[in-house]
Amino acid sequence: MTSYITRNYEALEERRMTDIFEGFKKKKDYLVCIDSDGCAMDTMDIKHISCFGPCLIYIWELEKWKDQVQKRWNEINLYTMSRGINRFKGLEATLREVDTRYKKIDGLEELTTWVNTAEELSNNSLKEYMEGRRNQILQMALEWSERVNRQVEMLPKKAKMPFPGVEKGLQAIHQAADVAIVSSANQQAIIEEWKEYGLLEYTDIVLSQDAGSKSYCIKRLLTYGYEKEQVLMIGDAPGDWEAANSNGILYYPILVKKEMNSWSRILDEGLDKFLIGSYKGTYQKQRIEEFEENLT
Protein backbone atom coordinates (compact mmCIF):
# COMPACT_ATOMS: atom_id res chain seq x y z
CA MET A 1 0.00 0.00 0.00
CA THR A 2 2.73 2.41 0.97
CA SER A 3 4.67 1.85 -2.24
CA TYR A 4 1.52 2.40 -4.29
CA ILE A 5 0.99 5.77 -2.63
CA THR A 6 4.64 6.70 -3.07
CA ARG A 7 4.59 5.76 -6.77
CA ASN A 8 1.51 7.86 -7.36
CA TYR A 9 3.03 10.75 -5.50
CA GLU A 10 6.15 10.56 -7.66
CA ALA A 11 4.05 10.50 -10.80
CA LEU A 12 2.23 13.56 -9.55
CA GLU A 13 5.51 15.33 -8.85
CA GLU A 14 6.74 14.42 -12.35
CA ARG A 15 3.66 16.02 -13.88
CA ARG A 16 4.02 19.15 -11.79
CA MET A 17 7.67 19.33 -12.77
CA THR A 18 6.99 19.20 -16.49
CA ASP A 19 4.63 22.14 -16.31
CA ILE A 20 6.45 24.39 -13.92
CA PHE A 21 9.98 23.74 -15.13
CA GLU A 22 8.98 24.18 -18.77
CA GLY A 23 11.04 26.89 -20.37
CA PHE A 24 13.65 27.03 -17.61
CA LYS A 25 17.21 27.04 -18.92
CA LYS A 26 20.51 27.00 -17.12
CA LYS A 27 22.24 30.23 -18.08
CA LYS A 28 25.07 30.45 -15.57
CA ASP A 29 27.34 28.01 -13.73
CA TYR A 30 26.00 29.14 -10.37
CA LEU A 31 22.52 28.77 -8.96
CA VAL A 32 21.05 30.46 -5.89
CA CYS A 33 17.75 29.19 -4.49
CA ILE A 34 15.90 31.66 -2.29
CA ASP A 35 13.00 31.06 0.05
CA SER A 36 10.32 33.77 0.17
CA ASP A 37 8.43 34.09 3.49
CA GLY A 38 10.64 35.20 6.34
CA CYS A 39 13.71 35.12 4.11
CA ALA A 40 13.26 37.68 1.34
CA MET A 41 9.83 38.92 2.38
CA ASP A 42 9.06 40.23 5.84
CA THR A 43 5.77 38.37 6.06
CA MET A 44 6.18 35.78 8.80
CA ASP A 45 5.73 37.89 11.93
CA ILE A 46 2.65 39.68 10.67
CA LYS A 47 0.97 36.46 9.49
CA HIS A 48 1.59 34.66 12.77
CA ILE A 49 0.92 37.58 15.08
CA SER A 50 -2.15 39.00 13.30
CA CYS A 51 -3.63 35.91 11.64
CA PHE A 52 -2.58 32.44 12.86
CA GLY A 53 -2.50 33.20 16.58
CA PRO A 54 -5.67 35.32 16.86
CA CYS A 55 -7.66 32.81 14.76
CA LEU A 56 -6.55 29.98 17.03
CA ILE A 57 -7.58 31.99 20.11
CA TYR A 58 -10.93 32.77 18.49
CA ILE A 59 -11.84 29.27 17.27
CA TRP A 60 -10.86 27.51 20.52
CA GLU A 61 -12.17 30.34 22.73
CA LEU A 62 -8.90 31.01 24.50
CA GLU A 63 -9.32 34.76 25.08
CA LYS A 64 -8.65 34.29 28.77
CA TRP A 65 -5.09 33.09 28.00
CA LYS A 66 -4.57 34.98 24.79
CA ASP A 67 -1.17 36.50 25.64
CA GLN A 68 0.30 33.20 26.79
CA VAL A 69 -1.12 31.27 23.83
CA GLN A 70 0.10 33.85 21.30
CA LYS A 71 3.52 33.84 22.93
CA ARG A 72 3.83 30.06 22.65
CA TRP A 73 2.45 30.11 19.10
CA ASN A 74 5.19 32.62 18.16
CA GLU A 75 7.91 30.62 19.85
CA ILE A 76 6.90 27.40 18.13
CA ASN A 77 6.36 28.89 14.67
CA LEU A 78 8.84 31.76 14.55
CA TYR A 79 11.60 31.85 17.13
CA THR A 80 12.83 28.32 17.81
CA MET A 81 14.11 25.36 15.79
CA SER A 82 10.55 24.49 14.78
CA ARG A 83 10.34 27.81 12.84
CA GLY A 84 8.51 27.29 9.57
CA ILE A 85 6.78 24.11 10.76
CA ASN A 86 3.61 23.11 8.88
CA ARG A 87 0.63 25.06 10.25
CA PHE A 88 -1.24 21.94 11.35
CA LYS A 89 1.79 20.62 13.21
CA GLY A 90 2.10 24.00 14.89
CA LEU A 91 -1.58 23.87 15.77
CA GLU A 92 -1.33 20.40 17.27
CA ALA A 93 1.75 21.32 19.33
CA THR A 94 0.14 24.51 20.64
CA LEU A 95 -3.19 22.86 21.47
CA ARG A 96 -1.30 20.12 23.31
CA GLU A 97 0.25 22.74 25.56
CA VAL A 98 -3.08 24.52 25.99
CA ASP A 99 -4.62 21.20 26.99
CA THR A 100 -1.95 20.63 29.64
CA ARG A 101 -1.81 24.15 31.00
CA TYR A 102 -5.08 26.00 30.48
CA LYS A 103 -8.10 24.27 29.06
CA LYS A 104 -9.12 20.74 28.06
CA ILE A 105 -9.08 20.39 24.26
CA ASP A 106 -11.71 17.90 23.18
CA GLY A 107 -10.68 15.39 20.53
CA LEU A 108 -7.00 16.35 20.62
CA GLU A 109 -5.92 12.73 20.04
CA GLU A 110 -7.77 12.69 16.71
CA LEU A 111 -5.93 15.78 15.55
CA THR A 112 -2.64 14.24 16.67
CA THR A 113 -3.38 11.07 14.73
CA TRP A 114 -4.15 12.95 11.53
CA VAL A 115 -1.10 15.21 11.86
CA ASN A 116 1.20 12.24 12.47
CA THR A 117 -0.15 9.95 9.76
CA ALA A 118 -1.40 12.06 6.84
CA GLU A 119 0.64 11.96 3.61
CA GLU A 120 0.03 15.66 3.15
CA LEU A 121 -1.00 18.32 5.67
CA SER A 122 -3.14 20.84 3.83
CA ASN A 123 -6.70 22.14 3.75
CA ASN A 124 -7.48 19.87 0.81
CA SER A 125 -6.06 16.75 2.35
CA LEU A 126 -7.93 17.53 5.57
CA LYS A 127 -11.18 17.90 3.64
CA GLU A 128 -10.60 14.58 1.93
CA TYR A 129 -9.81 12.89 5.21
CA MET A 130 -13.03 14.21 6.74
CA GLU A 131 -15.25 12.88 3.94
CA GLY A 132 -17.70 10.48 5.53
CA ARG A 133 -16.41 11.29 9.00
CA ARG A 134 -17.91 13.58 11.57
CA ASN A 135 -15.21 15.03 13.64
CA GLN A 136 -15.42 18.21 15.61
CA ILE A 137 -11.77 18.99 16.20
CA LEU A 138 -10.82 18.36 12.56
CA GLN A 139 -13.72 20.55 11.47
CA MET A 140 -12.44 23.27 13.80
CA ALA A 141 -8.90 22.85 12.47
CA LEU A 142 -10.17 23.34 8.92
CA GLU A 143 -12.24 26.37 9.91
CA TRP A 144 -9.21 27.84 11.62
CA SER A 145 -7.00 27.24 8.61
CA GLU A 146 -9.49 28.74 6.16
CA ARG A 147 -10.04 31.72 8.42
CA VAL A 148 -6.28 32.26 8.56
CA ASN A 149 -6.11 32.23 4.75
CA ARG A 150 -8.85 34.82 4.50
CA GLN A 151 -7.12 37.07 7.01
CA VAL A 152 -3.75 36.71 5.29
CA GLU A 153 -5.36 37.74 2.03
CA MET A 154 -6.83 40.81 3.69
CA LEU A 155 -3.46 42.01 5.02
CA PRO A 156 -2.57 45.33 3.46
CA LYS A 157 0.10 45.26 0.74
CA LYS A 158 2.46 47.30 2.81
CA ALA A 159 2.41 44.57 5.45
CA LYS A 160 4.12 42.25 2.97
CA MET A 161 7.38 44.00 2.17
CA PRO A 162 10.85 42.68 1.48
CA PHE A 163 13.47 43.01 4.20
CA PRO A 164 15.82 45.96 3.76
CA GLY A 165 18.79 44.96 1.63
CA VAL A 166 17.00 42.24 -0.32
CA GLU A 167 16.86 44.10 -3.62
CA LYS A 168 20.52 45.05 -3.52
CA GLY A 169 21.47 41.51 -2.56
CA LEU A 170 19.33 39.94 -5.27
CA GLN A 171 20.68 42.28 -7.89
CA ALA A 172 24.26 41.25 -7.11
CA ILE A 173 23.36 37.57 -6.88
CA HIS A 174 21.53 37.61 -10.19
CA GLN A 175 24.51 39.13 -11.98
CA ALA A 176 26.54 36.07 -11.05
CA ALA A 177 24.03 33.26 -10.73
CA ASP A 178 20.72 31.89 -11.89
CA VAL A 179 18.08 32.56 -9.24
CA ALA A 180 15.21 30.27 -8.28
CA ILE A 181 12.56 31.10 -5.73
CA VAL A 182 12.06 27.89 -3.76
CA SER A 183 9.16 28.35 -1.39
CA SER A 184 6.28 26.42 0.10
CA ALA A 185 3.96 29.41 -0.24
CA ASN A 186 1.25 29.82 -2.84
CA GLN A 187 2.49 30.57 -6.38
CA GLN A 188 0.19 33.50 -7.05
CA ALA A 189 0.99 35.16 -3.73
CA ILE A 190 4.73 34.88 -4.35
CA ILE A 191 4.50 36.34 -7.84
CA GLU A 192 2.34 39.24 -6.67
CA GLU A 193 4.55 40.04 -3.69
CA TRP A 194 7.83 39.85 -5.60
CA LYS A 195 6.45 41.82 -8.54
CA GLU A 196 5.10 44.56 -6.30
CA TYR A 197 8.63 45.44 -5.19
CA GLY A 198 10.36 44.85 -8.51
CA LEU A 199 12.14 41.72 -7.33
CA LEU A 200 10.78 39.25 -9.84
CA GLU A 201 13.12 40.53 -12.54
CA TYR A 202 16.08 39.15 -10.55
CA THR A 203 14.71 35.60 -10.67
CA ASP A 204 14.64 32.90 -13.34
CA ILE A 205 12.02 30.51 -12.00
CA VAL A 206 9.36 30.51 -9.27
CA LEU A 207 8.95 27.15 -7.52
CA SER A 208 6.10 27.26 -5.06
CA GLN A 209 4.11 24.67 -3.10
CA ASP A 210 2.59 23.46 -6.40
CA ALA A 211 6.03 22.45 -7.66
CA GLY A 212 6.58 19.99 -4.79
CA SER A 213 8.67 20.06 -1.63
CA LYS A 214 11.72 22.32 -1.42
CA SER A 215 13.98 19.30 -1.38
CA TYR A 216 12.32 17.94 -4.52
CA CYS A 217 12.59 21.31 -6.31
CA ILE A 218 16.32 21.54 -5.60
CA LYS A 219 16.79 17.96 -6.78
CA ARG A 220 15.13 18.81 -10.10
CA LEU A 221 17.13 22.01 -10.50
CA LEU A 222 20.33 20.00 -10.07
CA THR A 223 19.36 17.90 -13.09
CA TYR A 224 20.05 21.00 -15.24
CA GLY A 225 23.74 20.36 -14.71
CA TYR A 226 24.87 22.63 -11.86
CA GLU A 227 27.78 21.44 -9.70
CA LYS A 228 26.51 20.95 -6.14
CA GLU A 229 29.22 23.24 -4.74
CA GLN A 230 27.98 25.97 -7.06
CA VAL A 231 24.43 25.85 -5.74
CA LEU A 232 23.41 27.81 -2.65
CA MET A 233 20.11 27.85 -0.78
CA ILE A 234 19.23 31.00 1.16
CA GLY A 235 16.59 30.35 3.79
CA ASP A 236 15.37 31.32 7.24
CA ALA A 237 14.09 28.04 8.67
CA PRO A 238 15.56 24.65 9.58
CA GLY A 239 13.43 23.12 6.80
CA ASP A 240 15.38 25.18 4.24
CA TRP A 241 18.63 23.94 5.62
CA GLU A 242 17.39 20.35 5.53
CA ALA A 243 16.32 20.74 1.91
CA ALA A 244 19.80 22.06 1.06
CA ASN A 245 21.58 19.44 3.12
CA SER A 246 19.62 16.51 1.71
CA ASN A 247 20.73 17.60 -1.78
CA GLY A 248 24.34 18.24 -0.80
CA ILE A 249 24.22 21.94 -1.71
CA LEU A 250 25.38 24.96 0.30
CA TYR A 251 23.24 26.89 2.77
CA TYR A 252 23.19 30.52 3.85
CA PRO A 253 20.82 31.40 6.69
CA ILE A 254 18.88 34.63 7.07
CA LEU A 255 18.69 35.08 10.85
CA VAL A 256 15.32 35.91 12.35
CA LYS A 257 15.26 39.43 13.87
CA LYS A 258 18.63 40.11 12.17
CA GLU A 259 17.44 39.83 8.57
CA MET A 260 18.93 43.11 7.40
CA ASN A 261 22.37 42.17 8.72
CA SER A 262 22.10 38.77 7.10
CA TRP A 263 21.32 40.30 3.71
CA SER A 264 24.15 42.81 3.92
CA ARG A 265 26.50 40.05 5.00
CA ILE A 266 25.79 37.91 1.96
CA LEU A 267 26.43 40.93 -0.22
CA ASP A 268 29.64 41.90 1.60
CA GLU A 269 31.26 38.51 2.02
CA GLY A 270 29.08 35.40 1.49
CA LEU A 271 28.53 35.87 -2.23
CA ASP A 272 32.24 36.32 -2.97
CA LYS A 273 33.13 33.24 -0.98
CA PHE A 274 30.47 31.27 -2.83
CA LEU A 275 31.77 32.44 -6.20
CA ILE A 276 35.44 31.74 -5.50
CA GLY A 277 34.67 28.37 -3.95
CA SER A 278 35.64 29.07 -0.33
CA TYR A 279 32.12 29.05 1.13
CA LYS A 280 32.02 25.41 2.16
CA GLY A 281 33.83 24.46 5.36
CA THR A 282 34.59 26.95 8.11
CA TYR A 283 32.53 29.83 6.72
CA GLN A 284 29.39 27.77 6.22
CA LYS A 285 29.89 26.06 9.58
CA GLN A 286 30.01 29.42 11.36
CA ARG A 287 26.85 30.62 9.63
CA ILE A 288 24.99 27.45 10.60
CA GLU A 289 26.14 27.67 14.20
CA GLU A 290 24.84 31.23 14.39
CA PHE A 291 21.60 30.09 12.81
CA GLU A 292 21.04 27.35 15.40
CA GLU A 293 22.02 29.61 18.26
CA ASN A 294 19.60 32.26 17.04
CA LEU A 295 16.72 29.76 17.15
CA THR A 296 17.24 28.44 20.67
Ligand SMILES: [Mg+2]
Ligand atom coordinates in the same frame (compact mmCIF):
# COMPACT_ATOMS: atom_id res chain seq x y z
MG1 LIG B 1 10.81 30.91 5.10
